[in-house]
Amino acid sequence: MIRTLKLFVVGPHDAERYELVRNYIQRVIDGRTDRGELAVSIVTPVDNPSTDLFNDWIFGQIDSCDLLVADMTGFNPNVIYEVAFAHTLGVPCAYLRLEKSAVGQLTQIDQDKIEHYFKFSLIPTVTVNDLRVGRSKGFDLQLESVLSGAPASGSTILSEYYQGVSPVDAEFVRGLAEGYYRNYLGPLLTCELPEEYEGYGLRVLIPDTFELPDAEVRRSAQNLLGKQRTKLASNSLKRELDVSHPYEEAMQGVPFFFDIPTTLLTITESSKYRKALRADYFNALDRDRVTDRLARKFVAALWAIIAGNRSTIEWPLDDFEIVWLSETIGAWSDNERLMNTDALARPDWVPPPRRTRERG
Known part of the structure; x- marks a missing residue:
């Protein structure tokens, strides 16, 4: 059965950067052995068909995507807001950040304060060359759960506070x-x-x-x-x-x-x-x-x-x-x-799956 997925890429508004990230994700998908079982759409803000209600369209893409891919370079305020919106919805997120030369003047203390609100303690740093022809192990690991069909976790410090159900719902x-x-x-x-x-x-x-x-x-x-x-x-x-x-x-x-x-x-x-x-x-x-x-x-x-x-x-x-x-x-x-092919999660405290019994 073909699995349909939608990935939405956000970041500092830069059409060329969006395309780099989109092409990188597509290269990861093309290299998978299960490529024939995947129908993946990779959407970026430049795909918005109209400038009318731009924010409405952005929120709609976040609300309906299987994974939000966030370019956190420079911790752009718009991107922080979009990721926070995803957190309230329980949408799983993957993060990346371009090398230090592209980040700007944030101090390490500033970065530590911001990263405190993200589930991954380290946001993978990539280079432009990684995105063009190389690979990033840290970023790939974040993409893996959605692409492999495992239920992706939208777990954040917000969902922990609300005991696993994201706050907006x-x-x-x-x-x-x-x-x-x-x-x-x-x-x-x-x-x-x-x-x-x-x-x-x-x-x-x-x-x-x-x-x-x-x-x-x-x-x-x-x-x-x-x-x-x-x-x-x-x-x-x-x-x-x-x-x-x-x-x-x-x-x-x-x-x-x-x-x-x-x-x-x-x-x-x-x-x-x-x-x-x-x-x-x-x-x-x-x-x-x-x-x-x-x-x-x-x-x-x-x-x-x-x-x-x-x-x-x-x-x-x-x-x-x-x-x-x-x-x-x-x-x-x-x-x-x-129809769904990925299982609904059982909590860790539940006993192992039930055994098949012979009927007497």
Whole structure:
């Protein structure tokens, strides 16, 4: 499957410098063994089709890119602001800086003060010759996580403060996660599983794309996994909670219960999503990146809630997964490019992935 990525390059406004960085990244991509599996667009500020609403376009590119590449030479105030905006969104960043002769008059103390706010303790220094014909090991390492398909981290001192969910979306996404856990997932994880379901796993299936209504999402899952439902628990409002599980022929190994948190699809009613839907510089893949990022934050918030309630959880966490819907049922919309192949992250404290068990 082809992986589509967008990298956005910012720096002191210099068309020639942007082109140097763009060509360097393209050379790194062309040298990869998986080059045929990548469809990478490298965007720079000179690609803006109009000078109208220039800042709006810049913010839109940052909000929808998979990686912000920031030329920190001279610690240009505009670039610092753009990187800070990326930090608030949780967008992963890669940094570089041209050799000292191009940096200007910043003292080492000034540089240390500024670098304190970046996750990388050292911003790789490169030369013009590196960008033209050479290589920079430090810069390449920063590009690697996105190009290799591993989930890139947008971790910064801001996200650490907000416990893994970036501040601009922290309360909105955390509120959705808390409601889902309180009213549905929590009672399931804390219930005692009936003996006849011993060995069943539990999967939360995250829709890959929000372009379709929730009824279509559920229909796509049920067509392959079935419509069987079983009551397992009740919530604090005494409402009985039933949970879906597949037909026998759909189980393929370990049987599992599953749920699709359609509360997450209310993201499409948010001003953030409406912006992505209406602005002409966002395309379908850009909108998908925005919703994917919010979905990942929802998942991160769920894991944080689970961690805080581990003492009450009865379900073995090595039998519990939060995965993309396509990971379980395959591509389910007409546009396969919107399906996800990179896994949702599990926190380090979770036990190893569950073992495949023989059914008795």
